[in-house]
Amino acid sequence: MKSRPRSRHWLLLILLVMVLAGCQANSPDQTPASRPEGNDASLIERTATSLPISPPAITQPAIAGNPAPGTETPSPTFVPPPASFEPSAFYTLTAVLNYSTHYIAVDQQIRYQNRSSEPLPDIRLMIEPAYYPGAFQLNSITSQSGPAIGEIAWDTGQITLPLITPLMPGEILSLAISYAIQLPSPTPSAETRPIPFGYTERQTNLVDWYPFIPPYREGSGWLANKAFFFGEHLAYEAANFTVNLRISDENSFHVVAASAPAQVEGEWRRYHLEKARGFALSVSTQYQVKSAQVGNVEVTAYTFPFHPAAGEAVLDTTIKALALFNQLFGDYPRKTLSVVEADFLDGMEYDGLYFLSNGFYNLYQGTPAEYLIAIAAHETAHQWFYGLVGNDQGNEPWLDEALCTYSERLFFERYYPEALDWWWTYRVNYYQPRGAVDGSIYNPEGYRAYRDAVYLNGAVFLEELRKTVGDESFTAFLKAYVDQNRNQIATAQGFFELLAQFTEADFGQLRQRYFSSP
Ligand SMILES: [Zn+2]
Structure with missing residues (x-):
């Protein structure tokens, strides 16, 4: 018997709580004994009643040249980063998945060039599957070229490889890693947090499933955040990926959604993805597949068979959102985008692929004013704010979450102003x-305080900012922000330095009002 939710009411309760943040991450193995602070049934009951709060008076047409009174736009002088960005890291993964036993064996190579100006005495590897007790089994790790490695030092969710001689600026280190993962099973439940990684009866999701090297910051070292009870903690350098996947118990019913299009060679699916924050896969025997084209980009929706109408709406929303965000933020850099119905209660972004909870599909009534639509637009926006423009998700999560929440507003403004x-x-x-x-x-006040500040107050801040600087400057700034930070890791400081080049309006007071470190 399938583990579908027992009742629509039950699902509504959980869903409305979990999704209000869009894509809030789990924290493997650090799940608090109590439910997340935001998971409060009384909150949901209140949500279901009519609300006395009026929406802000926003009547401007879709971002289109409406300078705020009294503001002028200076000529920006920012210098975009070089177009010829080359990643520091190349990952080659050869993985054999047994779908029915939930076991994956991986041989991985990492070619890493030290592009900093500092000698590196060690290399850090982030290993997210190690947060799950017993899931990650390291067989071997060796240096194939470059400095030899010393004894591995384990920490929570990461390891440090001391180098016998430092990796000098420009020098290349090649590592070979052999490991296996016994996938965990994050069954949807009101008692546990949503966890994208692992398997359910309906799907197997491989996300953050391989060791990777975090960004290196000159002066401060590896940007290697620890997981917390909520939120996404990782920061990613843009890297190149080659992934070879074989399903050892292959049958004709396996459908694989991935961050990139597959080339099938015999039993192998081969993928290549460049300048990406990661490589995600989702395998199921149930997916119904439907694709549509936006320019040169093929969007494919992977939907469970019982949600055809919602699946259509997700595909349609993603296409519309891609077209709009292409226009507003610059072109989506990939040939494909996969949209996967998730068997966990959340949405979650990965490069070239995003998940959207089946709970949203369950609740879909066929109108635009629904979470299915809002969160699909939100997750699509992450392809820019997370994918194309990286950020320190643990310490500056507003740089992707506030911008993606505000992108929902831009989506509705353009397509469904009603x-x-x-x-x-x-x-x-x-x-x-x-x-x-x-x-x-790492908000000690809990999940709701985090969500309300970063996602929701973040969107309110961006609305105020837009009113302050005017539509024209706001639009030009957002596009330039994406351009300047393409393949980089953006910072709040850089955000405001660039903004100052697009407006003479005084946004200092706004910053003081909404930020703790103005
Ligand atoms: Zn998000």
Whole structure:
């Protein structure tokens, strides 16, 4: 018997809580004994009643040249990064998955060039599967060329490889790693947090499933954040990936969604993805597959068979969102985008692929004013704010989450302006968002405080900022921000330095009001 939710009401309760943050991550193995702070049934009951809060008066047309009164736009002088960005790291993964026993054996090579100006005495490897007790089994790790490695030092979710001689600037280290993962099974439940990684009866998701080298910051070292109870903690350098996948118990019913298109060679699916934050896969025997084209990009929706109408709506929303964000933020850099119905209660972004909870599909009524639509637009926006433009998700999560939440607003503004009031009222203002927009995921006040500050107050801040600088400057700035930070890791400081080049309006007070470190 399939483990479908017992009742629609049950699902509504959980879903509405979990999704209000869009894509809030789990923290493997650090799940608190109590439920997340935001998982509060009384909150949901209140949500279901009519709300006295009026949405902000926003009547401007879709971002289109509406300078705020009294503001002028200076000529920006920023210098975009060189177009010829070359990643420091190349990952080659050869993986054999046994779908029915949930076991994957991997041989991995990492070619890493030290592109900093500092000698590196050690290499850090982030190993997310190691957060799950007994899941990750390291067989061997060896240096194939470059400095030899000393004794491995384990820490939670990561290891340090001391180098016998430092990796000098420009020098290349090649590592070979052999490991296996016994996948965990994060069954959807009101008692556990949603976890994308692992398998359910319906699907197997490989996300953050391989060791990778975190960004190296000159002066401060590896940017290697630890998982917390909520939020996404990782930061990723843009890297190149070659992935070879074989399903050892292959049958004709396996459908594989991935961050890149597959080339099938015999039993192998081969993938190549460049300048990406990661490589994700989702395998199922149930997916119904439907594709559509936006320019040169093929969007493919992988949907469970019982949700055809919602699957159509997700595909349609993603296509519309891609077209809009191409226009606003610059072209999506990939040939494909996979949209996968998730058997966990959340949405979650990966490069070239995003998950959207089946709970949203369950609740879909066929109108635009629904979470299915809002979160599909949100996750699509992550292809820019997370994918193309990286950030320190643990310490500056607003740089992707506030921008993606605000991108929902841009989506509705463009395609369904009649649903904007719903969006402001039920997605944002009902929660009376407050708190420093630049808070980290390590918020001691809990998940709701984090979400309300970073996602929701973040969107309110961006709305105020847009009004302050005017539509024209706001639009030009966002596009330049993406351009300048393409393949890089953006910072709040860089955000405001660039913004100052696009407006003479005084946004200092806004920053003081919404940020803890103005
Ligand atoms: Zn998000």
